[in-house]
Amino acid sequence: MKIPNEKLIQKDPFIDIIGQQEEKDQIKSALLADRHIILVGPPGIGKTTLAKNVAKLLDPDYITDPLTKEKSKDKVSGEQRFIRIQGSPDLTAEDLIGDIDPIKALKFGPLSLEAFTPGKIFKANNGVLFFDEVNRCSEKLQNALLQVLEEGIVTIGSYTIDIPSDFIFIGTMNPDDTSTEPLSDVFLDRFDLIYMEYPDTLDNEKEITRSKSKTICNCKDDFLFMMVKFVRDLRENEKLQKKPSVRATIGLYERSQANAIVAGRDNVTFQDVQKAVISVLSHRIELKPSVKFLQKPEELIKYEFDMFSDSFSSLKEEGDLP
Numbered sequence: 452m453k454i455p456n457e458k459l460i461q462k463d464p465f466i467d468i469i470g471q472q473e474e475k476d477q478i479k480s481a482l483l484a485d486r487h488i489i490l491v492g493p494p495g496i497g498k499t500t501l502a503k504n505v506a507k508l509l510d511p512d513y514i515t516d517p518l519t520k521e522k523s524k525d526k527v528s529g530e531q532r533f534i535r536i537q538g539s540p541d542l543t544a545e546d547l548i549g550d551i552d553p554i555k556a557l558k559f560g561p562l563s564l565e566a567f568t569p570g571k572i573f574k575a576n577n578g579v580l581f582f583d584e585v586n587r588c589s590e591k592l593q594n595a596l597l598q599v600l601e602e603g604i605v606t607i608g609s610y611t612i613d614i615p616s617d618f619i620f621i622g623t624m625n626p627d628d629t630s631t632e633p634l635s636d637v638f639l640d641r642f643d644l645i646y647m648e649y650p651d652t653l654d655n656e657k658e659i660t661r662s663k664s665k666t667i668c669n670c671k672d673d674f675l676f677m678m679v680k681f682v683r684d685l686r687e688n689e690k691l692q693k694k695p696s697v698r699a700t701i702g703l704y705e706r707s708q709a710n711a712i713v714a715g716r717d718n719v720t721f722q723d724v725q726k727a728v729i730s731v732l733s734h735r736i737e738l739k740p741s742v743k744f745l746q747k748p749e750e751l752i753k754y755e756f757d758m759f760s761d762s763f764s765s766l767k768e769e770g771d772l773p
C-alpha cells in the first residue's frame with residue numbers, strides 16, 4: 452500500500468500536526484521509501500494523530516473480505532482503513548492473526564477456510580496498521596508480526612495461511628515505559644524509528660492547545676500563555692521523572708474555563724487556573740525516587756505553581772480575589 456507520491460511531497464501533508472517539522476520530513480521520507488515505521492516518544496505528543504493523518508492521505512479504495520475475497524461495493528476512505536491494535540503482554544498471535552475454531556474445523560474439515568476466524572490484522576489490508584505500544588508485546592507476537600510483514604504468510608499451529616498484508620505499518624513505543632520489554636534486535640532491524648518530542652516551541656504548544664481543546668468560555672491569551680509556560684517549566688523540573696504531556700496542557704486549559712463557568716463567569720481568571728492545577732497535573736507527573744519520599748506530587752505542583760505565579764502578579768490581581 453502506498454500513499455501517492457504527489458500527496459506526500461506537497462508542502463505539508465500532515466496538517467493535523469502543528470510544528471514537528473523535522474519529524475514530518477522523516478515520516479515523508481520513510482513513507483516514500485516504503486519502510487515500516489515506529490514512532491518513538493513519550494505519551495501525548497501526537498503519535499496517534501500523526502498516524503491517522505497518514506491514513507487520511509490514502510486514496511479512497513475498495514476493501515476485500517479476507518476470506519471470500521469479495522470486494523466492497525463502494526470505495527472506502529483512507530481514514531476508515533486505519534486499524535489500531537493495542538500492544539500488551541497478553542496479546543496473542545491468535546488475537547492478531549486469527550484462530551481455528553475447532554468445532555467448525557470438525558464440521559468443514561481441518562484445513563477449511565470456514566474454520567478460520569480472521570484476526571484484526573486482516574482488516575488493515577490496503578490501509579494503515581497502527582500498532583500502539585508495540586514494545587509491550589511478547590517476543591512470540593513480535594515474531595508472528597515479523598512473518599506477516601515480511602512474507603504475507605503466517606503459521607498458526609500446523610496451518611500456514613496466506614494473509615494479504617499490503618498495509619502501511621506504523622508502530623509506537625514509549626522509551627520511558629518501564630513496564631515494557633525491549634524489542635529484539637531481529638525485530639528492530641526491520642523498522643525505521645522516528646523520534647518525536649514535546650512541542651518544540653511555546654507558541655506551537657499554545658496553538659495546539661487552542662485548536663485541540665473544547666472552548667467553554669473566554670480565555671485571554673495571557674492566561675493560556677501562563678498555563679502552557681507552567682506545564683513546559685514542569686517538564687524541565689529536575690525532580691520529575693514522568694513529565695506532563697500535551698494532554699495535560701489541554702486539560703488545564705479546559706478545566707480552567709470550566710472553573711470560570713462554575714464560578715458564574717464567562718472569562719478565565721487567575722483563580723480558575725489555580726483551582727485546576729492540582730486536579731489536572733498531580734497524577735500526570737511522577738517524582739524521582741530521591742524526591743518521592745519527601746514530597747507528594749500534589750505538594751510539588753502547589754509549591755511550584757505558587758512560586759511560578761509570583762511572576763504573573765498583574766494577572767493575579769485582575770481576578771476576583773477572595
Ligand SMILES: Nc1ncnc2c1ncn2[C@@H]1O[C@H](COP(=O)(O)OP(=O)(O)OP(=O)(O)O)[C@@H](O)[C@H]1O
Pocket residue numbers: 467468469470471493494495496497498499500501650659663697698701
Ligand atoms: N504536535 C501536535 N500537533 C497537533 N496536536 C497535537 C500535537 N501534539 C499533541 N497534540 C494533541 O495532543 C493530544 C494527544 O495526542 P495523541 O493522542 O496523538 O498523542 P499520542 O502520542 O498518541 O499519545 P499516547 O502515547 O498517550 O497514545 C491530541 O489532542 C492531539 O491533537
Ligand SMILES: [Mg+2]
Pocket residue numbers: 498499500583
Ligand atoms: Mg496514542
